[in-house]
Amino acid sequence: MTAKGKDNRYRFEHEGRLIYEWEQSLDEVNIYIVPPEHVKKSDFDIVITPHRVKVGLKGLPPFIDEETGGIVKADESYWMIADGELNINLQKMCKAETWTCALKGRGGQQIDDFTKEEERKKMLLERFQYEHPGFDFSGAEFNGTVPEAKDFMGGVKYH
Numbered sequence: 001m002t003a004k005g006k007d008n009r010y011r012f013e014h015e016g017r018l019i020y021e022w023e024q025s026l027d028e029v030n031i032y033i034v035p036p037e038h039v040k041k042s043d044f045d046i047v048i049t050p051h052r053v054k055v056g057l058k059g060l061p062p063f064i065d066e067e068t069g070g071i072v073k074a075d076e077s078y079w080m081i082a083d084g085e086l087n088i089n090l091q092k093m094c095k096a097e098t099w100t101c102a103l104k105g106r107g108g109q110q111i112d113d114f115t116k117e118e119e120r121k122k123m124l125l126e127r128f129q130y131e132h133p134g135f136d137f138s139g140a141e142f143n144g145t146v147p148e149a150k151d152f153m154g155g156v157k158y159h
Contacts, residue, residue: 066105
């Protein structure tokens with residue numbers, strides 16, 4: 001099963017070292033990086049494009065320069081420092097699409113099949129809750145393979 005870290009986020013490790021953690025919802029993917037204590041917000045050089053994220057320090061080559069796990073609305077995406085973490089918020093171009101990774105580089109580490117199925121369940125329940133706010137889907141269960149939330153029953157309604 002895919003390794004999870006703080007707040008049940010997926011962990012991306014390279015050569016035994018944590019690079020970042022990530023999570024997703026219907027609309028967004030959040031990447032979390034713990035920077036060294038001496039690094040300030042003004043030191044970062046971060047570029048978000050529809051297919052790529054670059055993270056570095058001004059004047060140095062980026063330490064992350066990777067293709068994203070899906071297409072991003074670059075104009076609506078952003079980054080911030082909160083609670084000692086760098087949070088990169090990527091707004092999904094295709095709402096409810098299940099990403100198997102936040103970034104494709106460094107070996108293309110993706111969530112495993114079991115975790116992908118669990119993520120699809122979570123996304124489908126989140127979609128049902130979004131489309132029917134008066135109902136409680138917290139006890140809902142699925143039998144068999146779970147469809148992609150973005151395609152199920154005619155797809156997602158964009159409001």
